[in-house]
Amino acid sequence: MIVCPACGTQNGDRAKFCQECAAPLRAPAAAAGETRKTVTVLFCDVTGSTALGERLDPEATRSVMTGYFAAMARVIESHGGTVEKFIGDAVMAVFGVPTLHEDDALRALRAAVGMRTALAELNTDFEQRYGARLAARIGVNTGEVVVGGDGSRGTVATGDAVNVGARLEQAAGPDEILFGPQTYALVRDHVEAEPVTGLILKGKSGPVTAWRLHGVSAPGSAARPVRLTSPLVGRDRELALMEQTLARCRADRRSQLLTVLGAAGVGKSRLAADFLAGAAAGTTVLSGRCLSYGEDIAFYPLLEMLQGLAGVTPGEDTETSRRRLRTLVADDPDADRLVERLAPLAGLPGTPAAVEETHWAVRRLVERLGHESPVLVVLDDAHWAEHAMLDLVDHLADWTRDTPCLLLCLARPELLDDRPTWGGGKVNASTLLLEPLPGDDAESLLANLLGDAVLDADTRRRILDAA
Numbered sequence: 507m508i509v510c511p512a513c514g515t516q517n518g519d520r521a522k523f524c525q526e527c528a529a530p531l532r533a534p535a536a537a538a539g540e541t542r543k544t545v546t547v548l549f550c551d552v553t554g555s556t557a558l559g560e561r562l563d564p565e566a567t568r569s570v571m572t573g574y575f576a577a578m579a580r581v582i583e584s585h586g587g588t589v590e591k592f593i594g595d596a597v598m599a600v601f602g603v604p605t606l607h608e609d610d611a612l613r614a615l616r617a618a619v620g621m622r623t624a625l626a627e628l629n630t631d632f633e634q635r636y637g638a639r640l641a642a643r644i645g646v647n648t649g650e651v652v653v654g655g656d657g658s659r660g661t662v663a664t665g666d667a668v669n670v671g672a673r674l675e676q677a678a679g680p681d682e683i684l685f686g687p688q689t690y691a692l693v694r695d696h697v698e699a700e701p702v703t704g705l706i707l708k709g710k711s712g713p714v715t716a717w718r719l720h721g722v723s724a725p726g727s728a729a730r731p732v733r734l735t736s737p738l739v740g741r742d743r744e745l746a747l748m749e750q751t752l753a754r755c756r757a758d759r760r761s762q763l764l765t766v767l768g769a770a771g772v773g774k775s776r777l778a779a780d781f782l783a784g785a786a787a788g789t790t791v792l793s794g795r796c797l798s799y800g801e802d803i804a805f806y807p808l809l810e811m812l813q814g815l816a817g818v819t820p821g822e823d824t825e826t827s828r829r830r831l832r833t834l835v836a837d838d839p840d841a842d843r844l845v846e847r848l849a850p851l852a853g854l855p856g857t858p859a860a861v862e863e864t865h866w867a868v869r870r871l872v873e874r875l876g877h878e879s880p881v882l883v884v885l886d887d888a889h890w891a892e893h894a895m896l897d898l899v900d901h902l903a904d905w906t907r908d909t910p911c912l913l914l915c916l917a918r919p920e921l922l923d924d925r926p927t928w929g930g931g932k933v934n935a936s937t938l939l940l941e942p943l944p945g946d947d948a949e950s951l952l953a954n955l956l957g958d959a960v961l962d963a964d965t966r967r968r969i970l971d972a973a
Contacts, residue, residue, distance in 0.1 A: 545602030546614040546648040546689060547668050548587065549675035550578060550621055552595045552640045566636055571595070573631075574640060577624045585617040586610075586799055590663060596675070600663050603653050607798065608770065611648050611692040615722045618644045618683045645675030647686035673707035674716055683719040696723040725800045726810070736954035738780045740947030741773065744938055748781045748914070751936065752789075755910040756880050763903040763929055765888070765915045767922075768940030774916040777940065778884060781914075790815075790875045791882045796890040804892040805851055807885055808868065812852035827854055835874055844870060861894070865901045872902060876909030888917035889924070896925060903932060948973055 552574065559567045575597065579589050582599045586607055590598040599617070601610035622642060629639045649667025667688075674684040684702065698721035704713045738745070748764065755762050768774045782791060792815055794807025812818070816830040828845060831852055835844045847867035850856040859867065875881050885891065885899060899913055915921075922928060929935035943951060948970050961969075 540652055540654045542650055543602055543606065543653055544648065544650050545600050545606075545653070545663060545667070546611045546646060547590075547651070547663065547671040548582070548597075548599040548601070548614050548618060549645045549672050550597045550599075550618070550642050551644075551675055552642050553680050558638050558640070562636055562638065570632055570636060570638065570640070573628055574625065577628055578621050581620040581624050582617050584801075585613040585620065587614065587617055598668075598672075600651075600653075603663065609798070611646075611689045612696055612722070613799075614646050614648075615683070615685060615689070615693060615697060615719060616725070618646055618685075618719065619722055622681060622683070641680035643675055643678035643680060644683045645671050645673070645678055645685070646683065646689055647671035647674055648688040648692060649686075669709055670707065670714070673709065674705075677705055677707065677716070684716045685719060686714075686716055690717045693722070697721065726795060726797050726803075726806055736951060738776065739951040739954065740943045741777050741780075741940075744777060744940060745781060745784075747938060748777075749784065752785055752880065752882070752912050755912045759876075759908055759910050761903050761906040761909065761911040761913060761934060763899070763913045763915070763932060763935040765917060765921075765929055765935075765937045766940055767917055767919050767937060769942075770918060772940050772942055774940055775886065778886070778914065778916055782882070782884070785882060789880050789882050790878070791884065792872075793884040793886070795886040796888055796892075796895065798887070798890045804894040805864075805898075807891070807895060808851045808898075809853050811883070812848060816852065818852060818854075824854055827852070835871060838870065838874055840870070843867075861897075865898060865905075868898060869902055869906055872906055872911055873909045876906075876911055880910040880912070883911065883913045885913070885915045888915040889919075889921040891921075893925075896928070903934060942973070945970070 558570065562570070575592055578597045582589055582597070585601070586605065587599045587601045588603055590600050592598075599614075601607070601614045601617075607613060621644065625640060625642050632638050632640065647667050647670045649665065649670070651663040651665035651667050653663045667686075670686055674686060678684045685699075690697075690699065697717075697719060699717040699719050702716045702718050705716055707714050744766075748766075751762050751764050766774050766777065782793075792811035794810035797803045797806050800806075812831065816827070816834055818827045818830055828849060831848055831854070832841060832845050835841045835848075838844055844867050846856060847859045847863050848871065850858045851864070851868070858864075872881050872883070883899075883902070885895070888896070888899075891899075899915065902911065903913055929937060942948075952966065952969060952973075
């Protein structure tokens with residue numbers, strides 16, 4: 507007998523799928539092209555479609571459902587997901603195939619919210635044309651699946667994570683999004699959600715806890731702040747170099763480009779945070795992050811920088827925001843022209859300027875700010891920067907005059923794959939490679955994080971080896 511790992515049901519020796527929950531009973535054979543991956547799956551199903559079909563003629567029903575499927579697919583693909591298949595009235599999507607992203611779980615939840623919003627917009631049209639509305643329920647789950655092996659059927663993701671995702675969708679109410687525990691562990695700093703306990707899902711041997719989604723952060727918005735309770739360890743030399751570079755900017759009244767390169771998770775942002783904490787006094791800081799995906803994101807870091815610097819807040823009327831922006835350049839003889847060029851970059855209505863005008867406006871702003879105090883421009887996740895943003899940084903490094911300005915770029919080494927000559931040929935450019943912590947420093951960091959907690963030697967060693 508084969509015991510189903512998902513629900514515990516006993517099945518015959520030759521069974522491939524559980525007779526109770528249809529979960530795979532064996533890992534599929536390692537056929538050509540098959541791989542195991544951890545992905546996030548999304549199921550979306552409309553409610554009331556049967557009643558809709560009874561009220562409308564077949565052509566109208568087809569028009570409604572075709573519009574629904576097309577809209578859902580657009581949202582999924584805009585967040586980097588892949589439509590696996592349409593099943594009746596349901597859509598199944600996978601995030602992490604064929605391209606794996608570090609934030610696939612978050613992308614899936616953002617897509618779920620986007621799908622719900624898109625359906626609400628569709629319903630306005632459906633009501634006017636057909637007197638009908640659709641409601642959707644969505645389930646999202648993360649886990650290991652087997653993908654590939656049959657090019658005729660798309661990505662072909664199979665595994666318990668897929669089954670649970672489908673069951674969560676079935677357990678959700680109209681216009682509700684439920685997601686599983688592994689998804690929650692990956693996104694908890696980016697969502698507002700409440701636990702839903704005691705869910706009985708077909709195929710699971712016991713009650714399941716899921717989360718009901720109330721809100722999710724937009725791309726580019728910061729996660730809830732995490733308290734850094736551990737002191738910085740093993741980065742004294744790197745921190746000293748950053749401080750020396752800023753001191754050189756102050757002394758020479760010129761720009762310096764410093765790029766900190768390091769693998770994901772090695773501590774670039776933490777190093778920069780400690781540097782900023784020490785350098786912030788008497789320094790004007792402009793900080794922005796590059797986004798890994800989205801529309802019109804070329805100058806998104808500038809939007810963050812300008813809004814933060816001017817104090818522009820969401821929902822504020824345009825005139826108030828423009829007045830705030832003007833205060834940054836009020837003493838400049840070209841203030842009106844500068845505001846017109848900077849306003850679209852700050853997310854305000856206006857016509858985007860040509861490249862040369864954009865470069866001039868940002869450089870002029872930095873120079874005006876530099877009259878009062880040294881300027882520190884921080885570009886985080888620069889490996890995701892569009893060429894237009896990197897061109898602007900290049901321009902600031904080359905053409906900023908009589909201004910103490912440190913251009914600090916934090917990036918993974920992939921930046922050099924896309925921009926191999928980055929910083930090359932500039933006498934005012936340097937690169938700092940952030941290596942993983944050596945053993946003793948890693949031990950100290952782990953001890954600081956653990957506090958009074960105790961780990962067995964094997965677990966401690968596994969953590970240190972992985973880190």
